Amino acid sequence: MKDVSEPILLVEYSRVRANTQAMVERLDCEDMVIQTMPDVSPTKWHLAHTSWFWETFLLLEELEGYREYSCEYNYLFNSYYDAIGERHPRNQRGFLSRPGLADVLGYRRHVDEAMTRLLSSLEGEPLERLEPLLRLGLAHEEQHQELILTDIKHVLSHNPFAPQAFPETGRGAASDEAGASWIGFDGGLFAFGVEGLPFQFDNEGPRHEALLTPFALADRPVTNGEYAAFINDGGYRTPSLWLSDGWARVNAEGWQAPLYWHERDGAWRQFTLHGEAAPQPDAPVAHLSFYEAAAYAEWAGARLPSEREWELAAQRGAGPDGRFAMPGWSAHPDVCEPGSGLRQMFGGVWEWTRSDYAPYPRYRPAAGAVGEYNGKFMSGQYVLRGGSCATSQGHIRPTYRNFFPPQARWQFSGLRLAKDI
Structure with missing residues (x-):
């Protein structure tokens, strides 16, 4: 048989x-x-x-x-x-x-x-x-x-007429919430990473323990409207908000807003896979570099979470998911659904963390050529967590470690604020 x-x-x-x-x-x-x-x-x-x-x-x-x-x-x-x-x-x-x-x-x-x-x-x-x-x-x-x-x-x-790649397949209604809420987590010694799944990437293990101090995460990602306030307050013109390499990148490349945003007739427009549109104020802001995410967090009086803080929170306090890659291949971040807990931890935007992409304790890459899949990139990059609206829904989990260099903007990457408590 x-x-x-x-x-x-x-x-x-x-x-x-x-x-x-x-x-x-x-x-x-x-x-x-x-x-x-x-x-x-x-x-x-x-x-x-x-x-x-x-x-x-x-x-x-x-x-x-x-x-x-x-x-x-x-x-x-x-x-x-x-x-x-x-x-x-x-x-x-x-x-x-x-x-x-x-x-x-x-x-x-x-x-x-x-x-x-x-x-x-x-x-x-x-x-x-x-x-x-x-x-x-x-x-x-x-x-x-x-x-x-x-x-x-x-x-x-890059096409001047902003062609549509895919038809829009529906979008959530605008939210009337005034701002994000904070959800607190106690400190302590916790286990991170995963072992023994039917499949996992080698960089998700070995499972290990690490000590966290008490912290809080915002219950949803930062939105387009909130990020527009950062821009309007001179965020891209205030060097004290930026890491040195980030400020150099802002000036060298002329960053003034997230990738795909531009001003027209005094209002922001953005290019999407469904054509050009106004940024939806209550949808997660996307296409930010690590530098932009860190600068926004500094402006907001908060910080980016560590990847272990993010993982612990996702395991314990996740609320409704966001939007994943769908039939017809719609791909655009949607507003957060109402609910309790940490909303849209998955399926909105990849969320930058403050953690370097580095091996876990006792990590060893797999033998042979497939060992080059993850381990050789553990230098000069930062970890992102969560999965975006362009990610396959069954492909991600709380332990999944995505990684990109800090200047990368073309992915659906955004942020969720963290703070010490």
């Missing part, structure tokens, strides 16, 4: 791959080949790279008789795995007119057919041995689904 988890993995694989394909159906071929900055990859590259991951780490190793689709693709679509070999420069992915989109889609079909054969044949010890890698591949593709959304937003934002 075959292991009962075998069809589940095949179903999961098919679902995730179909979701990736559904995301790009409304995009034109020309949309999918543009690279507007080094952090952005063309949609076509994401479609190829996610197939390369399955081919490189599973099919070439595990499926007898598998035929590599193209000997050139290992160079073109390797992202950062030095153990695999040389690769095309990241900042030149938009230079690749070939292979064309039709070839990349053919590559995806080739890989899907082979993965179906592999998953249909696995049982017993081979299935048990490969399941962690299979689940890593599923999580990897869901991460690239989010990147497709954030990257195509950056691409389309």
Whole structure:
């Protein structure tokens, strides 16, 4: 008898791959080949790279008789795995007119057919041995689904006519709340991280203890309206609010507002995946760098939480979630639903923390090339928590550690205030 988890993995694989394909159906071929900055990859590259991951780490190793689709693709679509070999420069992915989109889609079909054969044949010890890698591949593709959304937003934002990538699928009613409330947490020695899940990223463990002093978190993220008040009060013109590197970045790059905001006729407008619109005052502010989040917290007389404060609070006091990536691929932060507890800890914006992205005690990266997935980036970056409106809902959990360099703004990144008590 075959292991009962075998069809589940095949179903999961098919679902995730179909979701990736559904995301790009409304995009034109020309949309999918543009690279507007080094952090952005063309949609076509994401479609190829996610197939390369399955081919490189599973099919070439595990499926007898598998035929590599193209000997050139290992160079073109390797992202950062030095153990695999040389690769095309990241900042030149938009230079690749070939292979064309039709070839990349053919590559995806080739890989899907082979993965179906592999998953249909696995049982017993081979299935048990490969399941962690299979689940890593599923999580990897869901991460690239989010990147497709954030990257195509950056691409389309450069079009002077603010084209709509996806239709708006509804938005919550405006809130009449006057401000955020504070929810307090006692200090003490607590356990953090996770071990023993069916799947977890290596950077989520090992589970360990750490001491926290009493603190409080705001019950919701900072909103567009609150951030506009910071701007109007001269926040981008007041050096005492900023970390030194952040103030240098403000002046070097001319920051005056979150990414995608601009003034027109005396009012703020923002570019969204659904076209241009006025920022909804009660929706979470998005597309902030760590520097902007920290400056706002200083202006507000508060601070950013540590990642362990955030994790403890999410485990104990979470209220209603926000909006995740949805059918039709709507992606825009929604207002917080009424409720008790910490609202929109998940599904609004990624929330910057004050914690450096560093290994937990006793952390060791996985053996082999997959060990490069997280560990090699544990320098010069900050942790974000929570998951955004562009994240797949089943992909995140309280222990998930996202990370970006402090100047990054193109993700749906915002903040929640913290303070000592």
